[in-house]
Amino acid sequence: MKREDLKALLEDMSLQEKVDQMMQLMGVFYLDDAEGVLTGPARQLGVGEEDFWMAGSILGTYGAEQLMAIQRKYMEKQPHHIPMLFMMDVIHGMKTIFPMPLAQGATFEPELSGKCASAAAKEAAVSGLHVTFSPMVDLVRDARWGRVMESTGEDPYLNGLFAKAQVEGFQGDDMGKPYKVCSCVKHFAAYGGAQAGRDYNTVELSEHTLREFYLPSYKAGIDAGVGMVMTSFNTVNGIPASTNRWLMRDILRGEMGFDGVLISDFSAILETVAHGHSEDEADAAKKALEAGVDIDMMTSVYAANLCRLVEEGTVSEALIDESVMRILELKNKLGLFENPYKDANSEEEKTIILCDEHRKLAREAAGKSFVLLxxxxxxxxxxxxxxxxxxxxxxxxxxxxxxxxxxxxxxxxxxxxxxxxxxxxxxxxxxxxxxxxxxxxxxxxxxxxxxxxxxxxxxxxxxxxxxxxxxxxxxxxxxxxxxxxxxxxxxxxxxxxxxxxxxxxxxxxxxxxxxxxxxxxxxxxxxxxxxxxxxxxxxxxxxxxxxxxxxxxxxxxxxxxxxxxxxxxxxxxPYCVGQVPVHYNEYATGRPNLEGMQERFKSKYIDIPNEPLYPFGYGLSYTNFEISPVTISKDIVTDGQSIKASVTVKNIGQVEGTEVIQLYIQDVAASVVRPVKELKGFEKVKLCPNEEKQVEFTIDEPMLRFLRADGTVGSDEGKFRIWIGSNSDTKNEAVFNCRK
CATH class of the missing domain: 3.40.50.1700 (Glycoside hydrolase family 3 C-terminal domain)
Structure with missing residues (x-):
């Protein structure tokens, strides 16, 4: 459908019809007897029969025959025969389950993760689904938080690569093509920074830390063309994410350029009342709409309040039109107006789900995720x-x-x-x-x-x-x-x-x-x-x-x-839970725990070491690798010019093996304190016994940029250290300078 047709459709919709497109309900409501649901769970939710049959999307139900039946009945009742969106948490596989996301991060192979996402999309698509709530790209540093398993780890650079690969795996270059689904980057923003590692807890970060460490992986997914973003449960700068206009309109839509559908997490808009930010449900609806949240997941906050708020003049219908147009555009990108069932196919479900090809990929991905400690x-x-x-x-x-x-x-x-x-x-x-x-x-x-x-x-x-x-x-x-x-x-x-x-x-x-x-x-x-x-x-x-x-x-x-x-x-x-949150890319202190410093008055524990038991990037092999000292092509990086940093890697063991050679950089003295090390590149090298290979990294000025004290992004002149080795604890170092 052309955009002008979508506009005409929007103009012809009633206000209530538009608002209901912004409501998402559980799919199980539509599997039982409709009358029973309407007099039970739906009524408790505050959803009437008219809203029930005009909700723009459902979640949590799959199966080609079931969803085709729901779509058929829904479109018969929907005034403009607009198709419904079907969404599901397909996190690391539909029926063929791949390693959990943190394990996929351990592969250091984003391309493989993209293949797993593509296979999952294929199984999800034939099962009738249109959208997956994946990938979760939240930066994680606290192992107490249970959802670390759903992330790819503690490093912004690595997370960004996996975010891009997974979005592209789910969506391809056109989510409307066969066997592709819309991807959803979550949870915006900083959900992984929950205080004390307690889920749904407050997040308290400086804006500098938010921008430097937490936002880059979301941006990577958005740059990859993700069609949907999900809000997080937590507060950011003291305001719940789902009603945080600065976070959603200024940063997500303004600075990052996201123009897709923004969906709340499960009941997150309503929960802003419990946060103490919204006075009641109507206030929550107003604030979330003004923040730019398009879909209210599994509450009636929008459906029960927005029409009245428009009629009272409290909110502008133009804001509702913006959201509904984005929802219609997503349905159009998926090709649902031409084929509301998309790839749903009960016969293909039987042949594609858990097929030999997907099982083989799952076996490969699992094997590459294992870490020999x-x-x-x-x-x-x-x-x-x-x-x-x-x-x-x-x-x-x-x-x-x-x-x-x-x-x-x-x-x-x-x-x-x-x-x-x-x-x-x-x-x-x-x-x-x-x-x-x-x-x-x-x-x-x-x-x-x-x-x-x-x-x-x-x-x-x-x-x-x-x-x-x-x-x-x-x-x-x-x-x-x-x-x-x-x-x-x-x-x-x-x-x-x-x-x-x-x-x-x-x-x-x-x-x-x-x-x-x-x-x-x-x-x-x-x-x-x-x-x-x-x-x-x-x-x-x-x-x-x-x-x-x-x-x-x-x-x-x-x-x-x-x-x-x-x-x-x-x-x-971590060595023990007393260290967490612990991560390799920490800031240096004025009294670092280094040899030669005063024994007592330095930043350390008196009963455990500062260092984790096993550091980021660590993993052994059945063979041994020898890595030569770092050599650099020259010792100065300037605008428009780069240097080469290289090592020679040799397999000195008895069997073939693969090593992940990792590049880390430190800005020694900058306008704001920089991490002691930051991952900036890596390469997987497979070598037979006695075989060796030169691994070379290009270092240019953009790799040295950061959020500076004046709020601009750029690099500082001065001294930089680089390390190339097999984990973040490597001591294999060289030095260069940046000159403007």
Whole structure:
């Protein structure tokens, strides 16, 4: 449909019809008996029958036949036969589940993440969906916050690359083309900066920190052409994001140039009343509209108030027209006016969902996301040795994360299932050992997800399981222990003050260590954990995160050496929770904790180290790499000219491997304090034994720019340090100068 036709359509719509386009309801309302819904949940929400059948979009329901039926009935009742938008949280896969986003960040391969997004879009599209609420690009520094699993980590540069790749993967170059969906960058803005790591909590940042660290990844998604942005729950500068006109109109739409649809998070507009910013629902509707929020997710704040506010002259209908036009334009970009069902196809659902191609991609992505944290020669496993798999994740299918809401765990491959395909079963045994969570640990507030918690076992059953595992461990040459968080211990609303592995599993670990010190821990986790005890005791640690549908196969590939781990940490693992938030790109202090400084009066803890247990960018391999000293082509960078910084990387081990060579830069003295290091580039290098390769980075003046003291963006003259190495703790340094 042409833009002039959209304008004509808008002009012919009634005010109520326009306002209802700005309301989003749960799709489940439309699956049950309409009368029952209207007299029950819809009435409680304050939605009448006329509004119910004119809501512009729904969320949380999928399936080609179901959504086609809803669309058909909706368009019959909608006065102008405007199609409905169908939206869903397709975060890291539709039915084929890929590694959780933080794990994808560990691949340091944005292109691969884009392929995963494209596959997810294909499965979502044939299931009838038009929009996915992904990617979440929030910068994360506090492992207590459960939603770190949904981000790609603590670095603005890395997050921006993944934001771009995922948006392009979901949307392609035209979201109206077959098998593409509209992407939604979230949560604008600074949701990951919640104080104390507590979800939905206040965010308190200086504008400088907001602009320098938190906003760049959103901008990367917007520059990639994302069609939708979602508001965050938190306050920014003391104002809730959903009613923050400066944030949404001045920064998002003005400075960043976003012209797509802005949707609130679930009931976020209404929640501004609880924040103490809006007096009541009508005031919340007014402020959110004036801030430029186009869609009110799952409340009747807009539908119940905007018409009256226009009639009273409190708000301008022109603001409503702006929002509705953006919604109509999105529907038009998706091609819904020509084909309201788009790619929904129940026959293609059967062939595309969980197809071999997508499973193969999921296996590849999982393998590349694994981070080898420690290895004292036990990995890869010597297949001639007697191995005991002992731990609750040995044969567990709940390995897809709490935000794989459309995933089917029955399709997941467990470690035991995969291991039985390749291990000599006369020398291999499998034992649960204990439950993931103790009987007295209760997960509340998860609805049907709570059914995923294993049934409680009697003391006798637990004792028998425990003793069988210990006997097997004692008789084995090595013990592989798949341990970690329950998948419902990370994700939205799962903030944790103590970021450790459940005590019931730690008790099993300690008892196994008493009878066999050859332990390989396979770690399942949605966030960085406190691994002090495990790191001290286990001889090998392989972090596999929540790896997705093909997790079992990929884990066994890594344990047996079929693949060589190459993942790098996208988020620092703290020494203990007392350090968090901890991140590599911190500001220097006037009394840094450096050798040669006064022993007492410097910025440090007296009971733990300042440094994380495992730093950003860290990850081992089954081989060893030698990195030469940094060489630079010249020592001065000027406007319009660049320098080359390079190292030679050599595989000095016995097997082929991949190393991620990382470039970090520091502005030594600037108009505002700069981070001690900032990631500015990386390259993945695959080398055979004794093979070497030169890795070269180009450094130009734009790479040195930052938000300066006077509010402008630019570079300062002066001295810069660069480091090139295998993680953020590298000491491989060179120096250059910037001259104007």
């Amino acid at each position: 420690k290895n004292e020669g036990l990995l890869p496993i010597d297949m001639g040795k007697k191995a005991a798999f002992v731990g609750p994740y040995t044969n567990c299918k709940e390995i897809i994360s709490s935000w794989a809401v459309t995933g089917d765990t029955s399709a997941c491959v467990t470690i035991e299932e995969a291991a039985k395909e390749v291990f000599d079963l006369t020398r291999t045994s499998f034992h649960q050992g204990c439950q993931i969570l103790a009987n007295d640990y209760h997960l509340t507030g998860f609805g049907n997800l709570g059914e995923s918690v294993p049934k409680e076992l009697s003391e006798e059953e637990q004792k028998k399981m425990f003793e069988e595992a210990l006997t097997a461990a004692k008789e084995a040459d090595l013990v592989v222990m798949p341990l970690g968080e329950h998948f419902l211990q990370s994700g939205e609303a799962t903030s944790r003050a103590m970021i450790d592995i459940p005590e019931i599993q730690m008790n099993l670990f300690r008892e196994v260590a008493k009878v066999n010190d050859n332990i390989v821990v396979v770690l399942f986790n949605g966030r960085p954990l406190d691994l002090r005890e495990i790191s001290k005791t286990a001889k090998a640690i392989l972090d596999v995160w929540f790896p997705g549908t093909e997790g079992g196969h990929a884990i066994v590939d890594a344990l047996t050496g079929k693949i060589n781990p190459s993942g790098k940490l996208p988020m620092s693992f």
